[in-house]
Amino acid sequence: MAISLSKAEKSYIQAGIVGDPPHRSDGRALHDFRTVALETGVAPLSNGSARLTIGTVLRGGGGTEVLAATKLEVEDVKVSGVDGGRIVCSVTCSPAAYPHLSSGALEDLQYDMTTIVDQTLSHPSLRPSNLSIVKGQKSWLLNLDLVVLSDAGNVHDALFMAARAALWDTKVPRTLSIEYKAAAANRNAGGMEIDDASGLDTRQQPSIADFGLHDFWDEGEPLGGREAWPVSVTLNLISPIHYLDASAQEEAATPLRLLQAFSFSPSGTSLQGMRVLGVGELDAKTVKQGIEDGEKYAREIYTALNAKLKDEDVRRNQKASYRFARR
Amino acid sequence: MVKPPPERPFEGMVSIHSEISPMASPEYEFGRASEEEVTMTRMLDKVLRRSDTIDKESLCVIAGQRVWHVRLAIHCLSDEGNMLDCACLAGIVALRHFRRPEIEVVGDEVTIHDPTERAPIPLAIHHSPFCFTFAFFADTSIPPILDPSHLEQRLSAGLVSIALNAQREICVLQKLGGVPLAPDSILKLVEIAVARAKELDRLVDDKLKADWSGRRVEFR
Amino acid sequence: MGSRVEILNEGGFRSDGRRQYELREVTIDLSQQGQADGAAVITHGLTRVMVSVFGPREAKSRSQTIHDRANINVEVAISPFSAGERRKRSRGDKRILEMAATIKSTFEPVVQTTLYPRSQIDVFVQVLQQDGGVLQACINATTLALVNAGIPLLDFVCAVSGGVYSTSPMLDLSLLEENDLPNLTVAVMPKTGKFTLATMETRLHVDRFEDIFKLVCSASQALHQEMKDAVRVRTTSLVTAMGTIQSNVGGDMMMDES
Numbered sequence: 038m039a040i041s042l043s044k045a046e047k048s049y050i051q052a053g054i055v056g057d058p059p060h061r062s063d064g065r066a067l068h069d070f071r072t073v074a075l076e077t078g079v080a081p082l083s084n085g086s087a088r089l090t091i092g093t094v095l096r097g098g099g100g101t102e103v104l105a106a107t108k109l110e111v112e113d114v115k116v117s118g119v120d121g122g123r124i125v126c127s128v129t130c131s132p133a134a135y136p137h138l139s140s141g142a143l144e145d146l147q148y149d150m151t152t153i154v155d156q157t158l159s160h161p162s163l164r165p166s167n168l169s170i171v172k173g174q175k176s177w178l179l180n181l182d183l184v185v186l187s188d189a190g191n192v193h194d195a196l197f198m199a200a201r202a203a204l205w206d207t208k209v210p211r212t213l214s215i216e217y218k219a220a221a222a223n224r225n226a227g228g229m230e231i232d233d234a235s236g237l238d239t240r241q242q243p244s245i246a247d248f249g250l251h252d253f254w255d256e257g258e259p260l261g262g263r264e265a266w267p268v269s270v271t272l273n274l275i276s277p278i279h280y281l282d283a284s285a286q287e288e289a290a291t292p293l294r295l296l297q298a299f300s301f302s303p304s305g306t307s308l309q310g311m312r313v314l315g316v317g318e319l320d321a322k323t324v325k326q327g328i329e330d331g332e333k334y335a336r337e338i339y340t341a342l343n344a345k346l347k348d349e350d351v352r353r354n355q356k357a358s359y360r361f362a363r364r
Numbered sequence: 365m366v367k368p369p370p371e372r373p374f375e376g377m378v379s380i381h382s383e384i385s386p387m388a389s390p391e392y393e394f395g396r397a398s399e400e401e402v403t404m405t406r407m408l409d410k411v412l413r414r415s416d417t418i419d420k421e422s423l424c425v426i427a428g429q430r431v432w433h434v435r436l437a438i439h440c441l442s443d444e445g446n447m448l449d450c451a452c453l454a455g456i457v458a459l460r461h462f463r464r465p466e467i468e469v470v471g472d473e474v475t476i477h478d479p480t481e482r483a484p485i486p487l488a489i490h491h492s493p494f495c496f497t498f499a500f501f502a503d504t505s506i507p508p509i510l511d512p513s514h515l516e517q518r519l520s521a522g523l524v525s526i527a528l529n530a531q532r533e534i535c536v537l538q539k540l541g542g543v544p545l546a547p548d549s550i551l552k553l554v555e556i557a558v559a560r561a562k563e564l565d566r567l568v569d570d571k572l573k574a575d576w577s578g579r580r581v582e583f584r
Numbered sequence: 585m586g587s588r589v590e591i592l593n594e595g596g597f598r599s600d601g602r603r604q605y606e607l608r609e610v611t612i613d614l615s616q617q618g619q620a621d622g623a624a625v626i627t628h629g630l631t632r633v634m635v636s637v638f639g640p641r642e643a644k645s646r647s648q649t650i651h652d653r654a655n656i657n658v659e660v661a662i663s664p665f666s667a668g669e670r671r672k673r674s675r676g677d678k679r680i681l682e683m684a685a686t687i688k689s690t691f692e693p694v695v696q697t698t699l700y701p702r703s704q705i706d707v708f709v710q711v712l713q714q715d716g717g718v719l720q721a722c723i724n725a726t727t728l729a730l731v732n733a734g735i736p737l738l739d740f741v742c743a744v745s746g747g748v749y750s751t752s753p754m755l756d757l758s759l760l761e762e763n764d765l766p767n768l769t770v771a772v773m774p775k776t777g778k779f780t781l782a783t784m785e786t787r788l789h790v791d792r793f794e795d796i797f798k799l800v801c802s803a804s805q806a807l808h809q810e811m812k813d814a815v816r817v818r819t820t821s822l823v824t825a826m827g828t829i830q831s832n833v834g835g836d837m838m839m840d841e842s
Contacts, residue, residue, distance in 0.1 A: 524782075
């Protein structure tokens with residue numbers, strides 16, 4: 038939380054939200070989001086990236102801004118990886134987003150956010166099908182890095198949306214798996230290249246498995262099952278009602294928030310993560326109702342986000358072909 | 365002897381550890397790395413490691429499997445100003461003085477000969493950089509001084525460190541902030557440092573030779 | 585390493601199609617970022633750095649206050665995805681600490697800290713993409729962000745990097761060139777022509793050093809013009825937005841006029 042509020046301010050904001058009709062400082066209805074702006078492909082050195090802002094037009098400043106990017110690394114399954122690939126997320130907060138926090142507090146905050154995002158997204162149930170390179174030997178390690186550039190409230194939803202966009206944008210290089218079975222006498226059959234790329238000691242293994250890139254110029258294919266990446270919605274609870282997309286001040290005035298991450302796939306909707314943020318108690322009925330409402334909101338976000346992401350895909354392809362045509 | 369990192373299978377490793385303990389001067393705290401320490405460690409790293417002082421390929425025993433790892437530890441015992449130059453000099457002399465045991469490679473087998481069996485051999489050193497630090501003062505009428513003492517360093521408004529070897533090659537030049545300088549003045553300093561480096565190089569050569577011949581007598 | 589790539593070919597072109605003394609394209613964005621008092625995003629070719637400045641304001645901890653001037657606090661963060669190979673650097677990384685210390689000491693004599701005793705100026709540097717010349721980008725962005733925040737400076741600080749390929753000096757190195765060549769970065773205060781920062785790594789002959797050093801100093805003048813223009817454009821648009829377009833504009837413009 039970036040700011041501290043006085044008691045009077047808090048009760049003023051709370052009274053406004055609970056009141057009938059409800060009043061919010063920026064004139065939104067309770068279940069309205071601020072403008073969300075999204076751009077993909079912002080970091081050219083990554084495999085997929087996105088910049089997401091809530092609250093202002095892109096590059097205008099003043100809102101919540103998150104940068105997400107993925108990077109793929111080849112991992113040896115036997116050494117450190119998991120067969121079929123794995124995903125590791127990490128969240129970094131720019132000190133500019135929380136200018137009032139000391140570096141220790143910032144580190145704690147980063148850790149909290151990392152835990153929430155990582156536990157939700159790295160779960161095997163969401164793992165894309167094409168992160169494996171050579172079965173039982175090599176797989177991709179997908180690093181998802183999120184940077185919070187500024188926080189004006191509702192940073193968790195922004196993180197999940199940015200993560201989803203970056204993962205959507207991620208292209209996995211197409212690979213061919215190659216297996217070399219070197220005869221004991223003819224050790225050099227594999228040639229230099231394989232030695233270089235694998236770093237495996239050919240002397241210990243009669244056969245080595247490796248891979249080649251299908252086409253160097255091709256960026257690759259999207260992650261499998263990218264529809265399933267979850268969207269999150271944070272219900273800000275001021276008994277007896279809840280509202281969405283709190284600004285920084287509203288967040289500071291809200292004692293309890295319920296974060297839910299839903300994954301929508303053709304086979305059905307699943308709740309991938311849920312957190313109660315803040316202090317206080319929550320009765321079971323509210324939670325039940327919350328999940329029901331949360332799913333409804335999340336589905337709206339999901340539909341809107343998907344439409345935007347598809348637009349972005351089209352825009353980027355157009356840009357590339359336009360550039361190509363100009364040459 | 366260690367396994368080399370896969371991206372550089374033909375090169376040995378060199379690592380430098382330096383530590384400023386409160387023993388050197390009461391100004392330094394224990395545990396936390398101070399700004400001076402960071403600057404010094406980085407500078408030592410640049411002067412002694414990144415400028416290819418040691419021929420890393422000569423430290424390779426079996427490509428991709430076994431290489432030498434040279435560790436250089438520098439402890440600062442007392443700080444009376446200009447610790448960096450002193451540490452650099454100590455580091456380079458130590459590297460040149462060091463003798464590693466001789467080895468023999470037959471197929472995949474590596475034999476390390478005990479120093480009593482075969483005379484250890486020196487490291488292959490490309491060049492010997494020496495570091496010179498000049499202090500500047502806010503009052504521009506005072507000329508820059510070489511080798512500032514602790515008090516002078518405290519009063520100064522900027523330091524310039526130049527590391528170069530006797531072959532007139534600058535290895536590292538570093539002026540991190542401080543009072544702004546005219547471009548010509550730095551060129552003058554470089555000239556001074558060049559002359560000093562030659563002197564120092566001769567001195568180090570002589571001392572090492574004297575030391576080495578002294579040791580040879582012991583062996584007989 | 586890059587032996588397969590020709591750094592400077594016979595026609596006098598570099599690997600990215602530039603001439604020997606050509607700088608990469610510079611773009612400067614001075615628009616508002618988050619809650620910062622002043623911010624700047626600068627790109628040198630593919631290198632991209634964002635700097636936010638907060639302050640002068642009350643120091644976070646009392647131990648950081650200096651009784652007769654403002655304390656400049658610099659924090660550097662390098663995005664893990666900014667380079668070709670992913671590498672996460674923690675806050676305590678030596679390279680990051682060194683870079684922060686370098687930026688801090690570069691600006692200490694330039695910022696008029698004596699005007700704000702007992703306060704703190706925070707400079708947060710975020711490296712978004714790196715393709716050589718990260719330090720120069722950080723310094724240039726910091727200058728612009730400080731100007732944008734309305735903090736009085738004695739002068740601009742313009743940094744340019746340079747290197748020498750066999751005997752020919754080159755300016756503004758890309759990552760590929762930086763890895764292979766002796767390189768130096770110099771930060772110049774263009775008005776006086778004096779420099780506050782100079783760092784060089786890897787071996788270079790003294791006579792070559794003189795050439796490249798002078799060249800870099802003159803290149804910074806060109807960059808100064810670019811930065812000045814950006815500030816002027818930004819200030820003009822602000823003044824227009826406020827609806828008070830007059831001939832005497834105060835604040836930020838003061839430095840340009842002199």
